[in-house]
Amino acid sequence: MNAADRLVAHVQDHGYDDLPDDVREAAKTFILDAVGVGIAGSRHPRMAQVHAALVALGAGAGRAGPGTATVWGSGETAPWESAVLLNAYQVFNQEFDCIHDRAVIHAMACLLPACMGYAQAHGGVSGRQLIAAVTLGLDVAIHVGLAQRAPMAFFRPAMCGALGATAAVAKLSGLDGTRMLDALGLAYSHLSGTMQAHVEGSAAVGMQVGFNARAAVTACALAACDFPGPHDFLQGRFGYFALFDFGQADWAAAEADVGRVFQIARMSHKPYPTGRATHGGIEGALRLAREHGFVAADVERVTVHASALVKRLVGRPARPDMDAGYARLCMAYAVATALQTGSVSLQDFQPAALRDPARLALAARVAVVDNGNPDPNAIGGPQAVEVLLRSGLRHTLRLEELLGHPSRPLPPSEQDRKFDRCCAFAARPLSAAQAHGLRTRLRRLEDCEDVASLPLQFHGETP
Known part of the structure; x- marks a missing residue:
């Protein structure tokens, strides 16, 4: 058959x-x-x-x-x-x-x-x-x-x-x-x-x-x-x-x-109205901020270590002229939004939010790097999120699966x-x-x- x-x-x-x-x-x-x-x-x-x-x-x-x-x-x-x-x-x-x-x-x-x-x-x-x-x-x-x-x-x-x-x-x-x-x-x-x-x-x-x-x-x-x-x-x-x-x-x-x-x-x-490929970065940044007590102004750089597919899908830079569709597929904007507002919501893709200079400045310090996952279709875990603070402190979190996955249901x-x-x-x-x-x-x-x-x-x- x-x-x-x-x-x-x-x-x-x-x-x-x-x-x-x-x-x-x-x-x-x-x-x-x-x-x-x-x-x-x-x-x-x-x-x-x-x-x-x-x-x-x-x-x-x-x-x-x-x-x-x-x-x-x-x-x-x-x-x-x-x-x-x-x-x-x-x-x-x-x-x-x-x-x-x-x-x-x-x-x-x-x-x-x-x-x-x-x-x-x-x-x-x-x-x-x-x-x-x-x-x-x-x-x-x-x-x-x-x-x-x-x-x-x-x-x-x-x-x-x-x-x-x-x-x-x-x-x-x-x-x-x-x-x-x-x-x-x-x-x-x-x-x-x-x-x-x-x-x-x-x-x-x-x-x-x-x-x-x-x-x-x-x-x-x-x-x-x-x-x-x-x-x-x-x-x-x-x-x-x-x-x-x-x-x-x-x-x-x-x-x-x-x-x-x-x-x-x-x-x-x-859990967030963005491309699934951004969710590891969002969750990792939010959890690290809660666990270590830092805020957006304390962040020097964020690096998301994910698959080649994630990098290809959402590794684009945030732009001041981007529309909501582009921003939803932008790890930099998603992570900056999460750190600035404490989440990512439907309202974060309205014009005023997309043009916020402070958010765009933070987004410019967010990067996605290939973690070497051999699966060309890997969109979930494992991923790692690394946050470098202006103080010089560095915090890292590893995610085996993303929030919302059947093993971590909403x-x-x-x-x-x-x-x-x-x-x-x-x-x-x-x-x-x-x-x-x-x-x-x-x-x-x-x-x-x-x-x-x-x-x-x-x-x-x-x-």
């Missing part, structure tokens, strides 16, 4: 009743997380441009009724394929969404908007069906990512996310194995995204996720109408592994866990606090009562008879 057939069989053969309790709980936890960060993403400054482009294409928000879905945090509805693109971009655009550290994939950003869009547009999808589809679709995305061995040149979170979203929506829509293969092959034919946008700190990084989420629902619609797609889309001569992993993939190593380990239980929360109280803060940051902020009500429903998602009934349509005040 080839890789594509193996993954489709896994999705076809499992349902909610087959999932262990801890996997169901993890699914609810990360669905809650993705909804929260997607709601906060409605306030991203690029959203006005995305809305305007969709209006120009005749696919903008505003119309309600059959075939529409909610644009999270905006109080609007849109044709459901447009809502999927918008919500996927919103989940990703603040670098606050959950991640699988080992696979380096943020697949929930594609998966959940696609599934929620389908559920709202078609109705009749229960919370249990959503939990199962998200869990199994994520397995497709993560196992493909885990097989990859080459350094990222194509944007893996969007591409693997599209494959996972396709499998999940195909599961929800009841496609049989052949049509699910068709849908996945069609999604493969539509994959897009490279690391160029990341290198430049461009807002197109998140839009690549939106493009791929919309591709997933398009592929499923075509397959449902019996349009065929290529079936050997992973291991074929011109399949995913040959082209996007340059023939270096090791499917045998990844396949061993298919059906044995549900990868949603290995996802990591992001406590439920912090998960709820993150969700509430995201809801308050929306384009139309949710009241505390609204956020609590939505959070309660999502925490009890298995009791929801129809996902379309979830209270995602709010009409709060524009800040």
Whole structure:
């Protein structure tokens, strides 16, 4: 059985009743997380441009009724394929969404908007069906990512996310194995995204996720109408592994866990709204400051010892003209912000913070150096953070895994606090009562008879 057939069989053969309790709980936890960060993403400054482009294409928000879905945090509805693109971009655009550290994939950003869009547009999808589809679709995305061995040149979170979203929506829509293969092959034919946008700190990084989420629902619609797609889309001569992993993939190593380990239980929360590659530097600087009692003004230099991938992704210098997207992928800015404010929050990417001379001056004294990790895809630990104080004292902290990793999970109280803060940051902020009500429903998602009934349509005040 080839890789594509193996993954489709896994999705076809499992349902909610087959999932262990801890996997169901993890699914609810990360669905809650993705909804929260997607709601906060409605306030991203690029959203006005995305809305305007969709209006120009005749696919903008505003119309309600059959075939529409909610644009999270905006109080609007849109044709459901447009809502999927918008919500996927919103989940990703603040670098606050959950991640699988080992696979380096943020697949929930594609998966959940696609599934929620389908559920709202078609109705009749229960919370249990959503939990199962998200869990199994994520397995497709993560196992493909885990097989990859080459350094990222194509944007893996969007591409693997599209494959996972396709499998999940195909599961929800009841496609049989052949049509699910068709849908996945069609999604493969539509994959897009490279690391160029990341290198430049461009807002197109998140839009690549939106493009791929919309591709997933398009592929499923075509397959449902019996349009065929290529079936050997992973291991074929011109399949995913040959082209996007340059023939270096090791499917045998990844396949061993298919059906044995549900990868949603290995996802990591992001405690900070920045690229995951900055989190070791943030956490190390904050812990050293607390343990040794120094403040930002005492710091002469900070050095983060991390993998070559971390250095490549976030080792860029802070600039006075940078926008929020660039800053979220800048270790220097993230560490300087943490030392100056005691954390890193959504508010730290507003224009005034990005132009703060004191913060930029401190950022100029933060560096990332390659620690020699031989894994070209290592984004988590081990890392070390070294702080040299103006007094000459030097403090170092080693991190084996980052905060939010399954071995160091974010406590439920912090998960709820993150969700509430995201809801308050929306384009139309949710009241505390609204956020609590939505959070309660999502925490009890298995009791929801129809996902379309979830209270995602709010009409709060524009800040």
